[in-house]
Amino acid sequence: MSRSRRKTPIVGHTTCRSESDDKKIWHKRWRTRERTALASASPDALEGHLPFTENQVSNVWAMGKDGRxxxxxxxxxxxxxxxxxxxxxxxxxxxxxxxxxxxxxxxx
Missing domain, CATH: 1.10.286 (GTP Cyclohydrolase I; Chain A, domain 1)
Known part of the structure; x- marks a missing residue:
């Protein structure tokens, strides 16, 4: 892969190398909220349960990369x-x- 080239020169506005830590935190928050919502819901309400969205759990603009x-x-x-x-x-x-x-x- 030493000769691989970027096909489209689109780069992220960033000071960090990766967003992996931010994504780990986001997924941990999301799983915690889902787990508590499912545990506290009654059996009748489970069919109408909708999962949380990304915007309800975190702010993508607060992550390491601010766009491309x-x-x-x-x-x-x-x-x-x-x-x-x-x-x-x-x-x-x-x-x-x-x-x-x-x-x-x-x-x-």
Whole structure:
């Protein structure tokens, strides 16, 4: 998979690497509420029971990633060029830094 490429350059607005901890907390809350609702319901009310929705248990905007946006190749190259010009000391180092950033961003 070292040569796999991102087919659509859509990236998340984030400062975290993954939302797995947020999802674990959400599912734990959801299962707890479902368990208590089913335990406290009468046998007649079980047929009319509807499960809780995601919005009733948590707020998706409070999770680690705040959404997604399309990041075009042209914009990626511009951003990589700006970062390379800031950090690189000579033209060869700038070019290799720009290429490394583009490969990192286009990889899965």
């Amino acid at each position: 946006s399309y990041w075009t190749i042209r914009r990626q190259a511009t951003t990589a060029g700006c970062i390379a010009n800031r950090k690189g000391r000579n033209p060869h180092e700038r070019a290799s830094l720009k290429q490394r950033l583009l490969r990192k961003w286009m990889g899965k």
